[in-house]
Amino acid sequence: MKKTLLIALLTSFTAFSQITEKQIDEVAENTLKAFNVPGVAVAVVKDGKIIHSKGYGVKSILKKDKVDGNTLFGVASNSKAFTTAAIAMLVDEGKMNWDDKVSKYLPNFKMYTDYVTNEFTVRDLVTHRSGLGLGAGDLMIWPDGGNFKPKDIIENLQYLKPVSSFRTKYDYDNLLYIVAGEVIEKVSGLSWCDFIETKIMKPLEMNTSAGSFVRLKDTTNIVDPHVPTDGKLKVISRYKNQSFDAAAGIYSSVNDMSKWMIMQLQQGKYGSEKQFRLFSEAQHNEMWQLQTIIPAKTREPYFTHFSGYGLGWFLSDVKGYKQVTHTGGLEGIVTxxxxxxxxxxxxxxxxxxxxxxxxxAITNTIKDAFLKIEYKDYVTMYSQREKDNVAKADKVTTEVWAKIEENKKNKVKIEAKNFTGTYKDNWFGNIIISEKKGKMYFNSERSPQLAGEIFFYKDNTFAVKWFNRSFNADALITFSDNNRNIKMAAISELTDFSYDFQDLDFTKQ
Structure with missing residues (x-):
């Protein structure tokens, strides 16, 4: 950024409580370059009106069509607040309560102990306090999971082992939102997608949005997902698994999401005169109350003292103001x-x-302007931080693969037959370790995309290199008990938490 422009930005940010269109354009364009992002869409609503809604960059590096305010993205876990809004509406109708037991609606629901199963409420489904670990069981839906339907996920929850006591600790969870979607269907008689589209999107006139990619009526204005792969940006296959919809299925645009935000800021009211309601003020307040504590980091510029999760939303204080937020991520799309x-x-x-x-970088730049916080160059700051994190993670992965190359050079021999066979995990199913022409391979029966070549690392530990290089999730495989048991772990600390290899516990069949 040129010095004169920086001075101008500093002056305007500290002098006014708003940000100009030009300034948003500037940070958005700088973000595209700094983070190698092909396209982004940004909208700002203030006092019930859209004051900025615009696209930047391109929808796909293959076609180069421009992003605009109506371009569709997968909003991913920003779908979770739609799920809790749906429950709130059903509570308003007297059809259910937040503290109803899940087993009341889904008799086959079962967790890791009878006590937890019997006490587990609808509220527990959506507050990340189950006792299960971060992303526990996500390999049933990620990166493939097409073989696992909601009923399979519900049945398999009992096999996931807790890492903390029930209701004592925050650990982000996806699978229980899928269960919440099943509860909504049981209570309302509508599928999760039907409920969201007819009861929320239609009244709000979110006319181009849908509960799932496969339900979009028009896909002519939609982004491709992009992932940095082997040093280059690559378009990857779109995630389409409908089992994940209640946790992360919605496709929408910033124009449509602006209508959603305005309704939220109006405590459930919508319409030109706020004459309609989706949910009551009481339910609005319920969703925006802390349910699960998350340790806060009190530091500049926001001086956050309290942080936690409500019902479908992260809640905190920033510079003395309440903040209600959520992020979302699918492979190649984040929001x-x-x-x-x-x-x-x-x-x-x-x-x-x-x-x-x-x-x-974009959100905080805009937010700071309204909070009257002195301008920070978040693009440069976050870009450097990201590079540092990648370099740190690359050091670990490089050491692992260097050791493997050394083993190859030294022609270290491994008796593959001692490790081959079918191994079963109670919730993930079977994997097959095979050998062909002197090479070892990993294949999953229920998640076919998890396939790759296996290399000897050290002792009884191997590394699997996935054929799909966009995963960025190569893993270690450790054999024990005379090679009858297998545990796994991601090699890189930057591997997405939904690759929850650490939760797998395989036994040879």
């Missing part, structure tokens, strides 16, 4: 929605690459 209710302000950023630092 963020941020609401500051006391300022009647909403910000949504949708991107077609998976750099969370990119949407944070």
């Amino acid at each position: 963020q929605v941020t609401l500051l209710p006391e300022l009647n302000l909403g910000i949504v950023v949708l991107t077609n690459q998976q750099s969370g630092a990119a949407f944070n």
Whole structure:
């Protein structure tokens, strides 16, 4: 950024409580370059009106069509707040309550102990306090999961082992939102997608949005997902698994999401005169109350003292104001929605690459202007931080693969037959370790995309290199008990948490 422009930005940011269109354009364009993001869409709502809604960059590096305010993105986990809104509406109708037991609606629901099963409520489904670990069981839906239907996921929850006591600790969860979607269907008689589209999207006139990619009526204005792969940006196959919809299925645009944000900031009211309601003010307040504590980091510029999760939303204080927010991520698409209710302000950023630092740079720049915080160059700051994190992670992965290359050079011999066979995990099913022409391979029966070549690392530990290089999730495989048992772990600390290899416990069949 040129010095004169920086001075101008500093002056305007510190002098006014708003940000100009030119300034948003500037940070968005800088973000595209700094984080290698092909396209982004940004909208800002203030006092019940859209004051900015615009696209930047391209929908796909293959076609070069421009992003605009109506371009569709997968909003991913920003779908979760739609799920809790649906429950709130059903509570208003007297059809259910937040503290109803899940087993009341789904008799086959079963967790890791009878006590937890019997006590587990609808509220517990959507507050990330189950006792299960971060992303536990996500390999049933990620990166493939087409073989696992909601009924399979519900049946397999009992095999996931807790890492903390029930209701004592925050650990982000996806699978229980899928269960919440099944509860909504049981209570309302409508599928999750039907409910969201007819009861929420239609009244709000979110006319181009849908509960799932496969339900979009028009896909002519939609992004491709992009992932940095082997040093180059690559278009990857779109995630389409409908089992994941209640947790991450929605496709929408910033124009449509602006209508959603305005309704939220109006405590459930919508319409030109706020004459209609989706849910009551009481239910609005319920969704925006802390349910699960998340340790806060009190530091500049926001001085956050309290942080936690409500019902479908992250909640915290920033510079003395309440902040209601959520992020979302699918492979190649990440998003963020941020609401500051006391300022009647909403910000949504949708991107077609998976750099969370990119949407944070844009959101925080806009947010700081309204909070009257002195300008920070978040693009440069987050870009450097991202590079440092990647370099640190690359050091670990490089050491692993260097050791493997050394083993090859030294012609270290491994008796593959001692390790081959079929291994079963109670919730993930079977994997097959095979040998062909001196090479070892990994294949999953229920998640076919998890396939790759296996290399000897050290002792009884091997590394699997996935054929799909966009996963960025190569893993270690450790054999024990005379090679009858297998445990796995991601090699890189930057591997997405939904590759929950650590939760697998395989036994030879």
